[in-house]
Amino acid sequence: MIPPDANDDVENDPGGNGPVRVDAAGTGAGATIPLRRRVARPALALGSGALVALSLPPWGFWPLALLGIALFDLTLRDTTSRPARARRGWLFGAGWMFLGMGWMVQLTGPGYIVAAAIFAGFHAFAAAIGTTLGRNGRWSVLARPVAHTLVEALRFSFPFGGVPLATLGMSQVGGPLVGVVRVGGVTLLTWLTFQLGFAIVPGVRGALRHMRETADGLPADDPVYRSTSERRAVTTALCLAVGTLAAAGFAPRGSDTGETLRIAVVQGGGEQGTRALDVPSIVVTERHLEATRTIAADPDLDLVLWPENTIDVENFEVSQEAAMIVAQADRLGVPIAVGLTEDVRVDGERRYTNAHVVVAPDGEIFSRYDKVRRVPFGEYVPLRSVIERFSSAVDQVGSAIAGTTPAVLDLPDGQRLATVISWEVFFGGRAREGVALGAGMVINPTNGASYTGTIVQTQQVASSRLRAIETGRWVAQASPTGFSAFVSPDGDVIDRTRQREQAVITSDVPLRDGSTWYVSVGDRPFIVALVLAMIGLLAADVRSRRSGSPARR
Template identity: 45%
Template sequence: MNFAPGLWARTSGVPAVGSLGAGGLVALSMPPWGWWPLALVALVVLERLLADQPLWARAWRGLGFGAGWLFPSTLWMVDFTLPGYLAVGVVFSILYGSVGVACPPGIGRWVALPGLFVLAGAIRWRWPFGGVPLSTLPMSQVDSPWAITVRVLGPLLLVGVAVAVAMVVAAALHRHWQTALVLAVVVVGFWGWAAVAPQGSALGTIDVALVQGGGPQRTRAANTDPAVVFERHWEASQLVQPPVDLVVWPEDVVDVQGLFAASPQQQRLAELAQELNTTLVAGVIEDLPGGAGANFVAVFTPEGTPAGRYDKVRLVPFGEYVPLRWLIEPLAPDYLPAQDMRRGNAPAVLDTPAGRLGVSISWEVFFEDRARDAIGNGGEVLLNPTNGSSYWLTIVQTQQVASSRLRALETGRWVAQASPTGFSAFVDPGGNVYQRTGVSEQAVIQAPVELRTGQTLATRAGPWPMVALALAIGVAAWAFRSRTITPKPPKPDI
């Protein structure tokens, strides 16, 4: 099969609609809509749109692909900030336009695209303001057979593998069997490596209860009574079935005016830990001297003794702190936080009677480096106390469950996600979800959870080996830029 190079140029509306539509398929492969094969279809269409095109055409088609993907799947941001929603969509669409620019137009694109998508992911998950790893390709692939490859080199490898699978299909459709076979061997090789790679080992089992107080979605701190939120979770805690080793409250459901130490809320939580004879972990917001705030989880022993805290390290830009406040605040004073949260700097673990607990607070679970910090410092289970009650729709909440599944696969740990209004869930080291709650319901879910030790290759290696591999792939692909998929004309008869 051979496609005329001028076809798309003569029908300029077709590639515009095609690139937006292909990106839309990626959006539909994401939670909450998600069916993972749609992302592969989208990538095959993108490959066809980029084939043998000049630089400007590849740029626009890549940009359209990014826009079709990111604007629908980050729609929830409109409820917070329309300018922010537009800025994020435009900036990251341009990033995927750059993927089109960097993609060689010949057959090297089948090799280059996996590496380029890895590099785009590495940038987007870390820049700007520490990264925005929402609506990512790995979230869409967590149900795919190759999701387990995150155990080897993390979520960037899953990006590369997913795009490589699509390129196997693309090369096969073009009857370029040699390229399709080589890519397929690489994919199977990574999958086989992940299947036998270390996953950690069990130390024992504890009984864990996750408390969800319930209440309406789409609420903000400004229009919510903190005392009501606290009481909802106090009431829900009466549903806990003793004996229980660990009880987890969600992020920032304990809102203290002033310091948490010696506050009435601290005393009541100590009493609850004593009453249930359990280790209690609860999410707290407190006001610090000097006008800053702190977002942390506090621990209480079964005797009711405070036993440490973990302060959130990865803060939400424009939600928990304002980058370039002097520039931005005059333009958007109504929805920005009045005070910045203090950033924590301690390892993401808590030593408790229930075991050494790894912690990723809310937003942190989207970042593989926070889970890697927790497990690298000996975390035996990963807790994700979170608060999704502010968000419109359920896009963020379902994507967070997908991220918890990825973190479980990467680390070889159980993940326990507790939210005030949904979703709360248990995830096993295989990425399987247990007992997910509904939105707004008051509930306690309780399950035996393995404490585990040992690291996976992903927690040891981090992202940089994949970044280096992706760069090498890009260089190799451009080395073949002069090759085309057009068959050579037959030699003339002599």
């Protein structure tokens, strides 16, 4: 047997002559590996990432994520070379990100390419780290899920405050694992999905080995069989997964207070793939006013909800648009929550705010929330002074001012709404903050009119579903051109509109109280636990190598 070198791939010779050494270029140091074999594993790594992407909305077949991860694990098992595994990790990430983040090209083509390549690089790093922690086969079934979950968690905060597009949690929103978000949010769901996916191949191998050894007369309780490291690791992995699912079954979900809000969500309709520069803001406002005028006065109605960015003025309070909103609020006798942008000047620079305000029937602006998490390259340009030296396209992107207030809006009757504006719904912490402050439900006013197709729209609905399950609250999503919907605390989508249609959907939304475990503790404890697990696995691997333990594959 040829001892593995840090820079070599070790593959099994198809002729039955045992492993041969293959250098980084794929040429044999002792034999030549056919081109099809050198291409097969990288191609499978790329395809496995594409399967994960296809488990995301709008395709949304959740088992494909587990299958993709299992196939990716298979591509890592024919080499001990850290660079080779890093390359395959990048290809896995590329298949996932370039397809799953496809809608981003409509926001910024160059940014889409750079972002997808960088996030694929995250998984290259995770594959390399997973190699270090499991280089001799010990505990790799635990190390790899931890490494890949940590780099996914990193995407929620870095770069540019986080770009959580096409996340693994979205892929599972329609599957049986999603309930764990009540325990640990998307971080825990991501780990569980990776853990189960990475356990498939060693689990099947262990079962087949057990059957073979039993057939050969080796009892299942033989000490040699019991001491197999991979078997112990798979058993540990499955016990952790089952324990996590059991915890989700016992986790609190919140409860109905007995009160309801009758909410009318307004969707003005219109073409998609349009930007603010293409359509005068007054046209968008008029479409939503036209739809609002179809709402009949109803003593049971409590709130009218408009989407994000439906009014664009310099000063809303003194604008004619405000007067038109007040007229409708007065006619209906209920407040209207409306999304607006206001132009402001900061140090001589033209900037704007992106806010949602509650307009009472008497004309008072009762409460206001300014969007805290801004869309990079959509609402502001990171490193603008550097990028504008190479491209004038940045001039088309304004500079939004980030809000600083908690993620809530209050209604005149004393009810509180957790408020996440568009992009913010991708971050679990925003809805969690509002619910922790006493909100009985969540609203998500959004604007997906700039994007054609359904990738961004369906991924946003999936994110609303995750926020509903995480917090144990109903979510009302309002979009100018689709999709608008109500989402139950179990993640069921109620009365979703079609794209481009003008519509008003109304529902009696039960208000809820009580906290899920995720609302109580957030993501941090689980990220810390993953980091500690990484450190522990690394320490165990170092001890194993120092003791000269034989490799087990």
